[in-house]
Amino acid sequence: MTNPVPMAEVWRGDFLESVHHGHAVICDDSGQIVEAWGDPEIVVLPRSSSKMIQALPLVESGAADAYRLWEEHLALACASHNAAAIHTDRVQAWLDHIGRGEDDFRCGAQEPRDIEMRDALIRAGQQPCQIHNNCSGKHTGFLTLTKHLGAGPDYVDFDHPVQQACLEAFEDVCGEPSPGHVIDGCSAPNFAVSLHGMARAMAYFASAEDRSGVRAEAAARLRKAMVAYPELVAGEGRACTELMRAMGGRVALKTGAEAFFIAIIPERKLGVALKVTDGSTRGAECAIAAILVKLGLLDPNHPATLKRMNAPIRNWRAIDTGIIRPAAGFC
Amino acid sequence: MTNPVPMAEVWRGDFLESVHHGHAVICDDSGQIVEAWGDPEIVVLPRSSSKMIQALPLVESGAADAYRLWEEHLALACASHNAAAIHTDRVQAWLDHIGRGEDDFRCGAQEPRDIEMRDALIRAGQQPCQIHNNCSGKHTGFLTLTKHLGAGPDYVDFDHPVQQACLEAFEDVCGEPSPGHVIDGCSAPNFAVSLHGMARAMAYFASAEDRSGVRAEAAARLRKAMVAYPELVAGEGRACTELMRAMGGRVALKTGAEAFFIAIIPERKLGVALKVTDGSTRGAECAIAAILVKLGLLDPNHPATLKRMNAPIRNWRAIDTGIIRPAAGFC
Numbered sequence: 001m002t003n004p005v006p007m008a009e010v011w012r013g014d015f016l017e018s019v020h021h022g023h024a025v026i027c028d029d030s031g032q033i034v035e036a037w038g039d040p041e042i043v044v045l046p047r048s049s050s051k052m053i054q055a056l057p058l059v060e061s062g063a064a065d066a067y068r069l070w071e072e073h074l075a076l077a078c079a080s081h082n083a084a085a086i087h088t089d090r091v092q093a094w095l096d097h098i099g100r101g102e103d104d105f106r107c108g109a110q111e112p113r114d115i116e117m118r119d120a121l122i123r124a125g126q127q128p129c130q131i132h133n134n135c136s137g138k139h140t141g142f143l144t145l146t147k148h149l150g151a152g153p154d155y156v157d158f159d160h161p162v163q164q165a166c167l168e169a170f171e172d173v174c175g176e177p178s179p180g181h182v183i184d185g186c187s188a189p190n191f192a193v194s195l196h197g198m199a200r201a202m203a204y205f206a207s208a209e210d211r212s213g214v215r216a217e218a219a220a221r222l223r224k225a226m227v228a229y230p231e232l233v234a235g236e237g238r239a240c241t242e243l244m245r246a247m248g249g250r251v252a253l254k255t256g257a258e259a260f261f262i263a264i265i266p267e268r269k270l271g272v273a274l275k276v277t278d279g280s281t282r283g284a285e286c287a288i289a290a291i292l293v294k295l296g297l298l299d300p301n302h303p304a305t306l307k308r309m310n311a312p313i314r315n316w317r318a319i320d321t322g323i324i325r326p327a328a329g330f331c
Numbered sequence: 332m333t334n335p336v337p338m339a340e341v342w343r344g345d346f347l348e349s350v351h352h353g354h355a356v357i358c359d360d361s362g363q364i365v366e367a368w369g370d371p372e373i374v375v376l377p378r379s380s381s382k383m384i385q386a387l388p389l390v391e392s393g394a395a396d397a398y399r400l401w402e403e404h405l406a407l408a409c410a411s412h413n414a415a416a417i418h419t420d421r422v423q424a425w426l427d428h429i430g431r432g433e434d435d436f437r438c439g440a441q442e443p444r445d446i447e448m449r450d451a452l453i454r455a456g457q458q459p460c461q462i463h464n465n466c467s468g469k470h471t472g473f474l475t476l477t478k479h480l481g482a483g484p485d486y487v488d489f490d491h492p493v494q495q496a497c498l499e500a501f502e503d504v505c506g507e508p509s510p511g512h513v514i515d516g517c518s519a520p521n522f523a524v525s526l527h528g529m530a531r532a533m534a535y536f537a538s539a540e541d542r543s544g545v546r547a548e549a550a551a552r553l554r555k556a557m558v559a560y561p562e563l564v565a566g567e568g569r570a571c572t573e574l575m576r577a578m579g580g581r582v583a584l585k586t587g588a589e590a591f592f593i594a595i596i597p598e599r600k601l602g603v604a605l606k607v608t609d610g611s612t613r614g615a616e617c618a619i620a621a622i623l624v625k626l627g628l629l630d631p632n633h634p635a636t637l638k639r640m641n642a643p644i645r646n647w648r649a650i651d652t653g654i655i656r657p658a659a660g661f662c
Binding site: 185259315321 | 341343344345346348349350351352374375376437438439440441450453454464511512513514515516517518521523589590608609610611614646647648649650652653
């Protein structure tokens with residue numbers, strides 16, 4: 001096993017205060033590694049970075065078309081959203097459309113990350129509900145597929161037809177069996193895989209148009225939905241949203257809990273998977289930006305880039321006290 | 332330089348998902364290292380873990396007695412508090428008492444960590460102010476000393492008499508010159524030091540009764556204030572507060588930003604300083620708890636201990652999905 005490499009450094013004044021190490025793989029459409037940092041075969045939990053894979057059965061089963069879902073619904077199915085009104089209004093309408101309600105969810109209630117929505121709830125004396133869960137789009141996709149299949153209500157059970165369909169799709173696009181699964185923050189199963197396998201899956205999405213069959217067609221639709229609606233995949237101010245916009249739709253991006261990040265690059269037919277070993281999101285955001293700059297896809301001087309890979313650390317009086325930047329020698 | 336060692340592991344199901352590495356030193360009252368992990372001579376920024384040192388000039392100058400400060404004020408001067416009412420009411424009263432106001436602060440406004448206070452502000456349509464800054468106790472101490480010295484209003488300037496007094500005290504108790512300073516989150520200078528030097532300073536506080544002079548007397552008073560008012564040093568639910576309570580006042584604890592932690596152990600005349608290299612608070616809390624258990628000071632089965640070093644990771648539906656625990660082989 002190869003040790004993780006330094007990916008991001010946190011400087012305060014002239015002092016290196018903190019360091020983030022990680023593993024990353026760039027994979028081509030044949031499944032071969034183009035470049036790697038650290039250990040490409042390390043077993044990882046891709047968490048929410050696997051949402052576009054978990055959405056494949058929704059599309060390839062015909063459920064998405066049977067329920068006349070739009071591209072924005074597919075983007076929400078792949079989202080870890082802020083629970084701003086643009087997200088929750090669409091999730092509520094989608095639930096209504098399929099004849100399901102908030103109490104059919106199994107994701108749990110979560111305080112909105114969107115400050116306007118959070119404060120509106122507090123002022124109204126209301127508790128956050130499951131629609132505010134950052135995964136509520138994925139779960140509405142699960143509910144849609146559940147109804148389409150006529151399956152039971154406990155759609156997050158590992159043995160449920162929805163999750164078994166997700167597992168089959170996951171192992172197929174990763175090109176390897178999953179060594180096991182865990183329970184994610186939203187109670188859905190999350191499947192383990194090698195980092196290489198996850199990058200291979202992202203290369204599958206990147207090269208979907210070269211492949212045949214309903215799965216490849218579904219992968220292309222989901223990837224296009226993500227870049228068409230970057231604000232639905234995460235939200236204003238977030239890395240996925242801002243960096244996808246900065247690249248003008250050329251690359252699909254998705255973060256995951258515990259510092260996971262993926263990139264799907266159709267024009268090069270490449271997939272990227274990245275894990276910062278300490279679970280720090282700021283480290284993963286800096287590292288994925290550095291890789292995208294190295295690949296010539298992201299402008300190093302774009303404000304969205306500078307916010308992640310040369311990010312000033314401002315204190316409570318907005319004084320610049322330090323910077324987050326790629327580690328020396330990484331990318 | 333010795334590499335940092337694995338200190339804490341984050342497991343999800345059967346998979347090791349994230350790891351935190353760090354450096355730590357236990358130092359005795361002669362300044363010698365009793366035990367160390369990683370590199371004891373690494374230069375660190377102790378951040379808020381140095382607040383009891385930054386409060387020394389307030390006491391040793393005579394300002395604390397001139398203004399008849401109580402033990403609870405000294406605890407607040409060492410605090411990174413939640414901005415609950417127990418903290419903000421006392422800071423406001425202390426400001427009134429010294430004839431100063433919120434606009435004399437230089438710490439900046441910060442949203443309260445205390446949810447009740449945060450929500451009350453939002454419902455009232457009020458913005459957080461500088462009194463809600465987690466460092467407002469330290470800054471009231473700075474203002475008290477500033478007034479006592481008849482010094483100028485910009486008390487966070489490195490050249491200000493208050494900060495120069497802090498630096499002199501810092502280098503004295505650390506037993507080594509500081510290689511430089513940075514600007515902290517609250518805009519005060521924060522002095523760099525070796526991890527060994529910081530542990531030596533904590534051993535100074537632990538053995539203050541064996542020493543003579545106003546500085547040693549001030550150190551003993553501040554240490555006693557911290558353990559007498561654990562709820563003022565941090566707040567309900569926080570590691571410093573809960574672990575100090577769990578040890579019944581035998582040990583003073585203080586966290587700092589970017590995963591710093593210290594312990595002051597009077598009965599053994601020991602000081603502990605710890606830095607998790609990735610800046611993750613959960614890692615530092617797990618590691619300091621593990622060291623305190625190893626030293627026989629903290630009950631491994633106390634709920635406050637279990638919350639840090641065998642902490643269940645519960646998801647949005649309160650399902651146990653994983654655990655944070657000390658790394659194999661650490662302590």
